[in-house]
Amino acid sequence: MNEESVLVNEMIQEIALIEYQNSEVIRKYRELEHRIKAIRFRCMKKCRSIQLVEKDFRRRVNRVKRQFKQGHDTDNPGK
Numbered sequence: 349m350n351e352e353s354v355l356v357n358e359m360i361q362e363i364a365l366i367e368y369q370n371s372e373v374i375r376k377y378r379e380l381e382h383r384i385k386a387i388r389f390r391c392m393k394k395c396r397s398i399q400l401v402e403k404d405f406r407r408r409v410n411r412v413k414r415q416f417k418q419g420h421d422t423d424n425p426g427k
Contacts, residue, residue: 349357367374392400 392398
C-alpha cells in the first residue's frame, strides 16, 4: 500500500473507533437533528413567503441560545 492509502485507512480506523465509543451520543444527536429539521419544515411550510438564509437562521438561533445561557447564569450565579 502507498502512504496515502495507509493514512486514509488510519483515519477511517480512528473515526470508526470514535463513532463506536460514542454511538449513544451520536444516536441522540441524530434524533435531535431530526426534531430540529421537522420543526423548521413545519414552520417554513406555513410561512412560505418568508425567505430565511441559513447563515441568518444560525445567527438568530445562536443569539437566542446566548439569551437562554444568560438567563441560566443569572438563575445560578455560582455557575
